[in-house]
Amino acid sequence: MTKTLTFKVIMCLLVPLLLSGCLGGGTEINDLEIVVGMGVDKDKDTGKILLTAQIVREGEIGSNSGNGGGQNAKAFWNVTATGDTIFDAIREMTHKTGNRLFVSHNHVVIYGYNIAEEGLQEHIDFFLRSHEMRPTAFILIAECDVSAVLDAKPETEELPAMNIAKLLKSHGYTSHFIEVNLKDFISCLMSPTTSPVAPIVEVTPGEESEDIYISGMAIFKNDKMVGKLNKEETRGLLWVKGKIKSGVLLVPSPGKQGKIALEILEAKTKVTPKMENGKIVMDVNIKVDTSLAEQATIENMTTLPGFEKMQKIQEEVIKHEIMAAFEKSKELKADIFGFGEMLHKKYSSKWNAIKDNWDDIYPDIVLNIDVKAEIKKADLLVKAPVPG
């Protein structure tokens, strides 16, 4: 009896020792370079790919909390390497780093604008095929040199790449751009009609160091960048896609002078595609709830007629933003709204006939925009603080 018991006990102790871990595949953390951000650019001299990888320096994270002596050792290290393809360049980096790059924690992939204008298709395969990469990584286009973007040390975060990811996730506050991860991007790439978009990041000179600023969205036709959306136009795009979370709507005061700032609380969009008599009509219905956040005028807007007036103007502003985006997309013949796919889902047989001519058909689409805005509250003031 005790013999079998001791045998079982020994097996219980041995088995975890033998089975855990892997044969020839185990790697220690010290043997890996943890990459948090990557940038792809075109090397001006050789025409090859210039890959920048932001590697975390362990030991530095956490030891410099806050602003304990700003010029202290950076918590990261940007390594560059050139290669004919991305995988080639990644392995080239071991010439400089000694350890293999571990891209599992990669949060952002930034493409330089020259690569973006040439075409991203050739340079995106690795990020999808590699089993370490995650499809949740964000994709961005840089207006300037990619290494400058990855070098700009932010004030409140230790790693620029994490900072950029944080910036992207905060798109809800202004809705002037939207985060695009790899999976969203290739969804648009794989669709024969939809044009992908991606946020544009640039470096602006700040007081002590440079600031990262996300300035708009890039429009791609297939995989080549062909144009940009500014803040207003991006908002228009997001209105139609129903991705507005919050933001500021500036409306001119209906009265004398000044502006009124409305905060967007909630927005619901419904797009109905219709094909009638050979014409394509998109009915866009938007229902917006806003609140009066600030009035920079003297006249008291916190009244029912005031609200009505503001609502009307609000609706005009939103329509204007959407039309601005639509005009831009018509100009570039780029279906950034995904209207093609919506038609595909509803009218699949008719779709097959027209999808090859989509570039020519797209500018003829009629957009019917219907906005219903409601101002729900005015926060803490019932009257503007004016005499009388």
Added chain:
Amino acid sequence: MIFLLPVYAIILIINVPGLIKRKEWRELIAFFVFYTIAFVLGLMYVLDITIPSPMKGLNCLISDLLGLKYPKY
């Protein structure tokens, strides 16, 4: 390679004495037949001799000779 011989030796040791003791001759023969096949296959694998894949043969038979296959797209 170094795994092959000890593993097969262990298999032999675990099974054979019990079978002989219980005089289960039929089982012993069956055991040895399969054991030999397994050993030969293992040897071929370790020595990098190509082992004919039964499925490849079946595939040839069905897809090429009989022509039963689905069109590619």
Added chain:
Amino acid sequence: MTNIEKGRISGPQLLFLVSGFVQGSVMLIDFAVGMAEKQTWMVILAGLLVSIPFVISYAALAKRFPGMNVIQINDIIYGRILGKLLSIYYIFFLFITLSFNIRDVGELYTIFLMPNTPFIFFLAVFTATCAYAVSRGIEVLARISYLFVITGIFVSISTTILLVDKMDFSNFLPLFELPFIRIFQGIHIMVSIPFGETIVFLMIIGYTNKDGNVIKNTLSGLLLGAFSLFIVAVRNTAVLGITQTIWTAPSFQSTRLIDIGTVLTRMDFLVGIAQTVLIFFKCCLFFYALLLAVSEILGLKSYMPLVLPLAGIEVIIAATVFQSPLDHAEITQNAGIIYSLPLMLVIPPLTLLIAKIRRLPESKGGKVT
């Protein structure tokens, strides 16, 4: 004929055995996506509908001959020579399909989880564990079936719930886009692989208790397993949409998108665990059936001596039967499902029919079950 297997399983255990077995094919859904794309869910449902009558026939056949497995039944119905030939066909099917499944697990690990470890190592360790589990008999497998089924369903449902906010149900439209031949091939695959492979149970159902309600339990197990596969297919299509077809394993990729509160990220290990465990279960059942069948046809008293040699053969065959996952997918989608079709769709119902006509087995009092 004395039985090699002395254990008995209960009705509910049969249900979980069948369910766990069907769920073991969850990785297969990932392969079928290349063919059926956004219509994978309907291919699963259609395959299920087609398979139900056949699975009922397997259970009815086993019920008619309680305490016996299919090798014995074949001998009774078809006579000794033809019966043995059919049994050899069956054994070949078990043998080679087991090697495919073992290879599946190896591919899972080599592609996703531990790419630097030599392939054959996974196969050997996995098969050795299978061999150990099987050497304990069917009762043990039946007892652990609860655990595996619950794990599988838990992972399917929890990953689906966590991905609800990333789902876009318009990805299922338009509903009937693909040419019918692809849908047909998809249905063929579903009928042959998750559902048709339940002919394995022809070796097992015979050992259910008397009041085991064999037909009801087998059918319920099939439905439960199919439900789990269905949820996975729906989740993947809703989350990944048009990108579904480019990934090797959509289940992993969709789970990688879970990102809640920066804490619940990187959940793909859950999928890895569930898939490994379920395929393990499927392999155990295959291996058990194979051992029992070979021992039965050779007239042995017990299957124990054959466990390790057959395991050794399986490992080598699994390592060499295909050159790469691409090969595996291509051959399985064509010849692989065609050769087994008579075995799944023709022979068991035929056997049942002949049994009914000839009124076999003769039971006491001349009353036919």
